[in-house]
Amino acid sequence: xxxxxxxxxxxxxxxxxxxxxxxxxxxxxxxxxxxxxxxxxxxxxxxxxxxxxxxxxxxxxxxxxxxxxxxxxxxxxxxxxxxxxxxxxxxxxxxxxxxxxxxxxxxxxxxxxxxxxxxxxxxxxxxxxxxxxxxxxxxxxxxxxxxxxxxxxxxxxxxxxxxxxxxxxxxxxxxxxxxxxxxxxxxxxxxxxxxxxxxxxxxxxxxxxxxxxxxxxxxxxxxxxxxxxxxxxxxxxxxxxxxxxxxxxxxxxxx
Ligand SMILES: NC(=O)C1=CN([C@@H]2O[C@H](COP(=O)(O)OP(=O)(O)OC[C@H]3O[C@@H](n4cnc5c(N)ncnc54)[C@H](OP(=O)(O)O)[C@@H]3O)[C@@H](O)[C@H]2O)C=CC1
Ligand SMILES: O=C(O)C1=N[C@H](C(=O)O)C[C@H](O)C1
Numbered sequence: 001x002x003x004x005x006x007x008x009x010x011x012x013x014x015x016x017x018x019x020x021x022x023x024x025x026x027x028x029x030x031x032x033x034x035x036x037x038x039x040x041x042x043x044x045x046x047x048x049x050x051x052x053x054x055x056x057x058x059x060x061x062x063x064x065x066x067x068x069x070x071x072x073x074x075x076x077x078x079x080x081x082x083x084x085x086x087x088x089x090x091x092x093x094x095x096x097x098x099x100x101x102x103x104x105x106x107x108x109x110x111x112x113x114x115x116x117x118x119x120x121x122x123x124x125x126x127x128x129x130x131x132x133x134x135x136x137x138x139x140x141x142x143x144x145x146x147x148x149x150x151x152x153x154x155x156x157x158x159x160x161x162x163x164x165x166x167x168x169x170x171x172x173x174x175x176x177x178x179x180x181x182x183x184x185x186x187x188x189x190x191x192x193x194x195x196x197x198x199x200x201x202x203x204x205x206x207x208x209x210x211x212x213x214x215x216x217x218x219x220x221x222x223x224x225x226x227x228x229x230x231x232x233x234x235x236x237x238x239x240x241x242x243x244x245x246x247x248x249x250x251x252x253x254x255x
Contacts, residue, residue: 003027003029003030004028004029004237004238004241005029005030005032005066005067006023006029006030006032006065006067006068006069006237007032007034007035007053007063007065007069007089008020008023008031008034008069008071009034009035009036009068009069009070009071009072009076009080010035010070010071010072010073010076010095011034011035011036011046011052012036013071013072014153015071015094015226015229016034016071016072018226018227018230019069019071019094019230019233020034020047020050022230022233022234023069023237024047026234028234028238029237031050032050032051032063032064032065033050033051033052033053033059033062033063033065034046034051034052034053035053035054035055035059035068036052036053036054037054037076038054051063056083056084056087057087060087060088060089065089066089066090066241067089067090067092067237067240067241068081068084068089068090068091068092069092069094069233069237070084070091070092070093070095071095072095073095073097073156074095074096074097074098074155074156075097076095077093077095077096077098078098078102078106081093081098081106081117082105082106084117085106085109085110085115085117086109086113088113088115089115090115090116090117090240090241090243091117091118091240092117092118092120092233092236092237092240093117094120094121094229094233095160096121096156096159096161096163097160098160100167103119103246103248106119107245107246110245110246111245111246114244114245115244116239116240116241116242116244116245116246116247117243117245118236118239118240118243118246118247118250118253119246119248119249120232120233120249121161121163121249122161122164122204122229122232122250123228123229123230123231123232123233123236123250124221124223124228124229125232125254126221126222126223126228127161127204127206127221127223128232128249128251128254129221130206130208130220131168131249131251132168132251133219134168134169134208134219135171135172136172137208137210137217137219138169138172138173138210139172139173141210141211141212141217142173143210143212144169144208144209144210144211145186145192145193145194145208145209146158146162146165146166146186146192146194146195146206146207146208146209147194147195147197147206147207147208147209148161148162148194148195148196148197148205148206148207149196149197149198149199149202149205149206150196150198150202150203150204150205151198151199151200151201151202151203151204152198152199152200152202157187157196157198158186158189158194158196159196159204159206161204161206162189162196162206163189163194164248164249165206165208166189166191166192166194167189167190168249168251169190169192169208170190170191170192171190175190203222203224203225203226204222204223205220205221205222205223206220206221207220208220232250235250235253236250236253239253
């Protein structure tokens, strides 16, 4: 069996640490390096044998990964993903915060280089299904708002999941222009108000509410543990090897 050579960016983070564990234990994968801008002073190895790199070019030259699992921050995700594609490494991007414009540029770059890239703002199957159900429901109940609720350590808002959900809903409703959400009531994403809650005790939760005359439809997904993301991540790392362009969302992979 040929193993997929994987590198993880952001290995000290909540998600990155779990991704490292998953890639080390997965029999199909070989974790060949991690990208960490603040290398530990005491060691240049993670788990005793995985090299820690502080820059992408050295990682590319020395570790030769097939895939980069990107789990850093909204500031680093675009340059890391761009540099990976330009160096022939297939990115699997879990990090939130890419703008529509950046996604467009990455898509072009990916096609130009014939390098697969998967953007997966949420790796959990339940959240992906919620997005698909929301896109289905909005055609019949167009008055909708999104509430995303996360742990208080989350820096960015709205969440990547809520942003993709709103974009999928707008596309399904044929209203990609946006700009309809009233000022002061959440963030307008593609015309859909998104409300962001950050509280201790929460992990990751999302509700999409659809209002109609005398009725309310609520679609909700809860991740109680980050383990909920790992099977989707494994799927994306395998799947990106077979792609030659950018895929925006795991929903396009699960069909
Ligand atoms: N797709 C999905 O299913 C999920 C996605 N996420 C997303 O993943 C991202 C990370 O989340 P989480 O792990 O909770 O965040 P954390 O803040 O816990 O971890 C992010 C890590 O990335 C590091 N980092 C930042 N910039 C760089 C860089 N340029 N190179 C290397 N490392 C860097 C940070 O370290 P430092 O700043 O100290 O250098 C930190 O250790 C977020 O955008 C979040 O929304 C989270 C959960 C699920
Ligand atoms: O930061 C998190 O925790 C999460 N981030 C992703 C997002 O921004 O949607 C995915 C999930 O919601 C957890």
